[in-house]
Amino acid sequence: MSPLILLAIVLALTVAGYVMGRQRAVGSVDDVRKLHSLPNFYGMNVAMLAFVPAVLLLAIWVIVQPLVVAGQVRGDIPDTLYETRGELSLVMSDVQRVASGLDTAIAQGVLAPGDIEGLDATTVRDTLGGVGVALGSDVSEEVLAAALDYRATSNTGDWVRTVVVLVVAVAGFLYAYLGTSGTLRARNRVETGILILLITAALIAILTTLGIVLSLLFNTIEFFGLYPADEFFFGTTWSPSFGGGSQLGILPLLWGTLYISLIALAVAVPIGLFAAIYLSEYASSKVRSIAKPMLEVLAGIPTIVYGLFALLTVGPLLVGIFGDGGILGVGWMQGGTAVMTAGLVMGIMLIPFVSSLSDDIINAVPQAMRDGSYGLGATQSETIRQVVMPAALPGIVGAILLAASRAIGETMIVVLGAGAAARLSLNPFDAMTTVTAKIVSQLTGDADFASPEALVAFSLGMTLFVVTLALNVLALYIVRKYREQYE
Incomplete structure (x- = not known):
């Protein structure tokens, strides 16, 4: 399931949580004035617990999964295909293009999902050319094997992501909904949640800046290990x-x-x-x-x-x-x-x-x-x-x-x-x-x-x-x- 469809499901659950949480709070008392907080806070509490943890997990998963999959597949590529990190990066680009091209061919009906495992490198190259996928070099058997591994691992990760995100969203929904009552301090919970979100946003900005500086710093240190600093700062050519x-x-x-x-x-x-x-x-x-x-x-x-x-x-x-x-x-x-x-x-x-x-x-x-x-x-x-x-x-x-x-x-x-x-x-x-x-x-x-x-x-x-x-x-x-x- 694509991240956008998964996000739409979580949003639908969030809206339902708001309506149902508000109704449950109002129905738990005989007079609305006996509620600790305004009815909207109870709905927001259920919606917040259904939406925020699931969406944060989804965002982290979408960022981390490609890195993990690429790192796993990169270890399967033979050393004979590259000599430097730059050449390895080019090979990985072709692996990802082949994997994406196979998905495109299946989506267009050119290939059936069951035919993937029996393809050879020549057939894959011709098929990808037919669906308009440009490759940096010819498809070798090693690249094809890595692409199939990349595709299988990514598909497995997508299904696991779907299940885990939906479980987290439903668990947050049920926890907040079943705990909703007239005595619940819903306003305090919502305000605490908003405060945590604000702090998280501030930390993301700070950590992003720190990450930029560190990435520049580490590569700069590596550069000065290969090139004299005095020639860099005082050179006129x-x-x-x-x-x-x-x-x-x-x-x-x-x-x-x-x-x-x-x-x-x-x-x-x-x-x-x-x-x-x-x-x-x-x-x-x-x-x-x-x-x-x-x-x-x-x-x-x-x-x-x-x-x-x-x-x-x-x-x-x-x-x-x-x-x-x-x-x-x-x-x-x-x-x-x-x-x-x-x-x-x-x-x-x-x-x-x-x-x-x-x-x-x-x-x-x-x-x-x-x-x-x-x-x-x-x-x-x-x-x-x-x-x-x-x-x-x-x-x-x-x-x-x-x-x-x-x-x-x-x-x-x-x-x-x-x-x-x-x-x-x-x-x-x-x-x-x-x-x-x-x-x-x-x-x-x-x-x-x-x-x-x-x-x-x-x-x-x-x-x-x-x-x-x-x-x-x-x-x-x-x-x-x-x-x-x-x-």
């Missing part, structure tokens, strides 16, 4: 080669990242901040109701669209101004992909991040501070400059930090607008690249995660994480300093 002899200095990538981000912030911060001041202090309600949503539309545009805009519009426009034969005739820009191209477009993308947050922060400044300034004879511009902006400064710093973090982590605009050249240059019209772009390029394709050329992506990510964390700490220091001053 980025020239990866999967054949050996790579030079993996991060300085050109880090410089490109910071350079493009600075140009983007130089565009986004003044425009976004001035737009926020206008919308919050000068614009009428009619103008604000039109202008603010139009600004926020920029935040909803996919970054790939910004990248295409940089590649097809902004780049050629800059070449027409600063390139050979351009309007200025200075010959500074040789191609459309450059730091300036990516920085300008990224700055446009960041405007709503700065303007919307700054607008909300400025509006949160108490009106009494403005009135006091006006009462002392200050003009509107003086009030904004000397009262409103200092009071809103901590929040504005947070908005700028958010924009900076967004700029540092951007990829598509850089790939399409800035080029792929890793170089140290002060010329904003040169093509450069960033850390995020190289993370993508190093992990694209069938990379072997035992080589420094692939593991360097995790070191780049860890470095980017540390840089962003440092920006957050700096911003927090500024926010606390000025908050104490203006509160």
Whole structure:
């Protein structure tokens, strides 16, 4: 049974539990006022115990089962089929494709379930080709055997999952329903359950962050076991080669990242901040109701669209101004992909991040501070400059930090607008690249995660994480300093 159908059954049991639990509580007393809690709490108690444990178990099972099955089948693959972990990953991909393709063939009526065990590798390859399943290589007998094992183990796991989840759901339903009475403290139980859910959600967020950091950290440690740390942090050349002899200095990538981000912030911060001041202090309600949503539309545009805009519009426009034969005739820009191209477009993308947050922060400044300034004879511009902006400064710093973090982590605009050249240059019209772009390029394709050329992506990510964390700490220091001053 598929997880969606199983979830639908649990939901139906949950709804029934709510109705029946409420009715049982009301029927257990001669006067509703004698109930300890409101009738809805009794229904929610039964629904909660029928739904939450079963759905949590289902979610964990759906995540863990493929990992367990893959680990079991991986041990059955002969060593002769692979030499490295990357090749083993490719073989496992084919095993999973064959297993999925057999299920597809059965669903389409091409194969009968009883015919699976008698198939040979040639027949399976032809059958899967007929149902549109693409394979990375020819199906060998070993891969077919592993795929059959994978499919059988997965089907067994699916049936066990169905039985266990339904048993847990029914057990929770019966326990809560049979224990429902007028004296049951249903409200306390429901509120305790909600508190546990909230704590669990918070722990999931924390553990997810911890997992991300640890995954980066372990792979980074493995990378530095294969490549010297001093050459990585202080090297000025980025020239990866999967054949050996790579030079993996991060300085050109880090410089490109910071350079493009600075140009983007130089565009986004003044425009976004001035737009926020206008919308919050000068614009009428009619103008604000039109202008603010139009600004926020920029935040909803996919970054790939910004990248295409940089590649097809902004780049050629800059070449027409600063390139050979351009309007200025200075010959500074040789191609459309450059730091300036990516920085300008990224700055446009960041405007709503700065303007919307700054607008909300400025509006949160108490009106009494403005009135006091006006009462002392200050003009509107003086009030904004000397009262409103200092009071809103901590929040504005947070908005700028958010924009900076967004700029540092951007990829598509850089790939399409800035080029792929890793170089140290002060010329904003040169093509450069960033850390995020190289993370993508190093992990694209069938990379072997035992080589420094692939593991360097995790070191780049860890470095980017540390840089962003440092920006957050700096911003927090500024926010606390000025908050104490203006509160």
